[in-house]
Amino acid sequence: MERRTDDSALWVRNFTPSPEAPVRLVCLPHAGGSASAYHAMSVALAPWAEVLAVQYPGRQDRRLEPCVTSFPELVERLVPVVAGQADHRPLALFGHSMGATVAFEVARGLRRLPGPRLPAVLFLSGRRAPHIDRAERVHLRDDEGILRELRRLGGSAADALADPELLEVIMPAIRGDYRASETYVHVPQPPLDCPVVALTGDADPRAAVPEVEAWREHTEGPFTAHVFPGGHFYLHDRPEPVRNTIRDHLRTVAARGAAPGDGLMQSGDTADR
Numbered sequence: 001m002e003r004r005t006d007d008s009a010l011w012v013r014n015f016t017p018s019p020e021a022p023v024r025l026v027c028l029p030h031a032g033g034s035a036s037a038y039h040a041m042s043v044a045l046a047p048w049a050e051v052l053a054v055q056y057p058g059r060q061d062r063r064l065e066p067c068v069t070s071f072p073e074l075v076e077r078l079v080p081v082v083a084g085q086a087d088h089r090p091l092a093l094f095g096h097s098m099g100a101t102v103a104f105e106v107a108r109g110l111r112r113l114p115g116p117r118l119p120a121v122l123f124l125s126g127r128r129a130p131h132i133d134r135a136e137r138v139h140l141r142d143d144e145g146i147l148r149e150l151r152r153l154g155g156s157a158a159d160a161l162a163d164p165e166l167l168e169v170i171m172p173a174i175r176g177d178y179r180a181s182e183t184y185v186h187v188p189q190p191p192l193d194c195p196v197v198a199l200t201g202d203a204d205p206r207a208a209v210p211e212v213e214a215w216r217e218h219t220e221g222p223f224t225a226h227v228f229p230g231g232h233f234y235l236h237d238r239p240e241p242v243r244n245t246i247r248d249h250l251r252t253v254a255a256r257g258a259a260p261g262d263g264l265m266q267s268g269d270t271a272d273r
Helices: 033-045 071-083 097-108 141-155 164-182 209-218 239-256
Strands: 024-028 050-054 091-096 122-125 198-203 221-228
Touching: 024 198, 033 050, 033 239, 050 071, 071 097, 091 097, 091 141, 091 239, 097 122, 097 164, 141 164, 141 239, 164 221, 198 209, 198 239, 221 239
Parallel strands: 024 050, 024 091, 091 122, 122 198, 198 221
Antiparallel strands: none
C-alpha cells in the first residue's frame, strides 16, 4: 500500500525507543534543523521520557521532498501526526527557535480535537512570544547573507558552512524554514490551559529574556521560565542542566498523570544561571 505524505513514519524519528517511559516528548527542530538534533536528548532523557523527533520535509532522509514554506500548511500537516503519537501516557511538546512557534501552534490545533487534552506540558525554547512582532527578512537575502546570520547564531548549521557541497544540500531547507518563520502571522486566540515552560539563553541575540518570559500571556495554566548561560543554541553548548530541567518537569507530569496544571512550578518563575 502506498504511504500517505503525512504518514507518521515519514515525520517522526524514535532514536531511543522507550516503551516503558512514563511520558512521551515530541520535539520540533529549529529553522534548518532536523530530527537528528534531538538524538542526544533522546538518549539522555531515557528512561524518563520517550523522545520522538520530528523530521520536516526537505532535509536528510526527506531531502527529495519540497520544503514546507508556509506555517499554516506545516501546522495543518503536523497536528494529526502529533496527535497520533498519543497513547496511554502523557504527551509533551518541545520546540526550539522556529520549532517553539511550531509547537505552540500545534498545541492550539490539538485542543480542537476530541479526546484527552493535549499537550500535558509545552516546552518553548529560544523564541520570543508570538505577539512580539519583529520584521525579519533573512530568507530574502542571498546565500552569503543567510550564512552571516547562521554564523551569528552558531549551532550545528554553522559547522557545515565550511563544506560547500554540504551547504548546497542544506541551503534550500534553511531558506525555506526562514521563509516559513518570517512570514508567520500570529492570530490571537484564547490562551492555552496547559502548563508552559519557557527556556532561553541569557545572551540570545534573537530572543531577549523578557520576550521569552512573555509566553506567560499565552496560557492560563502554570508558567515557568528558566534562563541558562549562553546564546541561541545554549541547549547544545551546556546540555546537561537543560536536560535536567526538562526531566524534572516531565517527572512531575508523569507523577500527576496527564491532567494539565498539576504539580508544575507556578508563575513566579525560576532562573537557572
